[in-house]
Amino acid sequence: MNYVSVGDMAQSYQLRRHGVQLKTVMTQLTEEVMTGVKQDAAKAVGGNFGPLAAIDRTLSMIEAYDLSAKEAGLRxxxxxxxxxxMQESAADLGTGLLALSGAANPQPVQAALADAAQRFEAVIFALNAEVAGRHxxxxxxxxxxxxxxADAILTALSTQIAGLANAADIEAAVAAWFDAPQGGGGFLDAAYLGSYLASGPVQLAEGEGISLDLRISTPGLRQTLTGFAMAALVGRDMVPQGDQLRADLAQAAGEHLLSAESALVSFRADLGVTEAAIEDARTRNSAEKSSLELDRIELIGADPYESATALQAVETQLETLYTLTARLSALSLADYL
Incomplete structure (x- = not known):
């Protein structure tokens, strides 16, 4: 019988090559056990990547829509x-001012008007808020x-009412300043810093979008600011002195605040509908994502039991290879002879 001799260097190379192969297979099987996805996707789909690519593309789109919907929900x-x-402050202040309009003692009216200036500042701060870096x-x-x-607005209004000594004239001047159209030298030109263009629609899903385009330039919001500003002017003593004039302006401010409440209620109702639409879209996107992930597992999913069994077999082979390598490394010419 003829024997083929294998040199020590060739034998060492073969052992290393087998070790590398076993380690590579073990790494792949470990990934399959951990992720539940086959590492050889081409073999799993039989070389047809069309369905898998379509699923991955749709999943990526859903993730983008979900991120957009999250931001829209926060906004x-x-x-x-x-x-x-704004609505709560307008209701509280408006009701309080109207209740005190006929009071003989001016002190309660003055206290309510002092609070009006603080409320006006708080409302302006809230309207200037930003979410995710967007106003x-x-x-x-x-x-x-x-x-x-608030200070800049009140300063501009003090210029408009300079020289006026009648409560009705002051009320009309303040209201006209807030109601003036663009180019009329009023609120829109002096205090509104935003855009007159609508913000773009927000895509929530394929073919489904919503709009979040309520601007401070909207008449309903300007009407509410009219009442706050009028009360703040009196509260900061930026109108002529006189208890009756101050009481009349306080009453006018309260009427403006309460008459604007219906607009605020309408705005909030529309926002509630939008919030519900955002939540519904996110729910549908989540359901579709779960369904597609199951379809993806059907295509390239690895059987946990099969992968674990194969991994155990490879570990056994690798341990055997290490044992053989150790024994072969311990051989010597003296032992052979």
């Missing part, structure tokens, strides 16, 4: 919070603070 919640603060009420200019500060 809608932020807008809802700002409008809620909520600035239209397309979401990177711009949409409205000037």
């Amino acid at each position: 809608a919640a932020g807008m809802q919070g700002a409008l809620g603060l 909520l009420f600035a239209g397309a200019a979401s990177d711009t603070t949409p409205v000037a500060g």
